[in-house]
Amino acid sequence: MTKKALVLVDIQNDYFEGGDWPVHLMEKAAANAARLLESARANGDMVVHIRHEIPSPDAPFFRPGSNGAQHHSSVAPLAGEAVILKHRANSFQDTSLKQDLDAAGITDLVICGAMSQMCIDATTRAASDFGYAVTVAEDACGAKEAVFGGVTVDAAQVHAAFMAPLAMSYAKVVATEELL
Template structure:
């Protein structure tokens, strides 16, 4: 057992597009479910990461219904459940790195929400910590962003642009390999 699937922040709150804005990749949840099924069949460990916001107004706060995991994730018994209140799963509880290293797990396959936030941050940290990282891009999704950025003015990016930029940054930067769900499920069968 040297590989684990990290399922990041697959929570009901992200279905609230009035709160988050426009999104992309409607197949994300189905692809995450397919990865979970493949890992379960192969008897490989699945780590579920849940974002527990500290802000009571956030739909991701533990007291709010949006904190709940989506059905394909809620129905499994993960090898480990990590809760966090920042972008990286490596700053959660319990200690993800200690758990992985204690089991000699060196390969991480990452999926979930948001592509350019918690998925990317976790992948970058994992790469810096020496793990072999694969991000399954079609098993992630994110939301359009708009902000007034000092020196740049108002910057707007669509969810699709953010996903492409994240994939480029992670792969070209040497943090992670980018793969599809079909490729990962195919690798599990070999």
């Protein structure tokens, strides 16, 4: 029998308009994540909220103790839901995430949040490597434009460029509606 957990990664204030590091279409991604959260709660699935802090007062965003580093109100944790603080892109690295999931007998993960090209990618690949059956709710994830070698890649292309290889080898990548 499978046992599912919803993992909400870095849906934090700094990623929204007015924050220090706004992510393209983050409001839409968060609205879809909120729908997944409501469903997970109704189904009795485990819910894990991941919160990222960059442990430096000079960090461009997610500074410890700042409002920007707090969970966005649309997906605020309830009492009893797991909240894990991380300092790296991979939500498993130097955290209790794997131990918490294993202790609860979790076999299947639904992952959403931000950013597609960083923490969603790293967390999804690690989860797959640990043997979890992983689903990424792609429209509940947000990406940010990227610049490399003088080329600017818009957020939609960045998102697609990361979802495609995840779908190829690491996870089932679907829209929120399909999960609901």
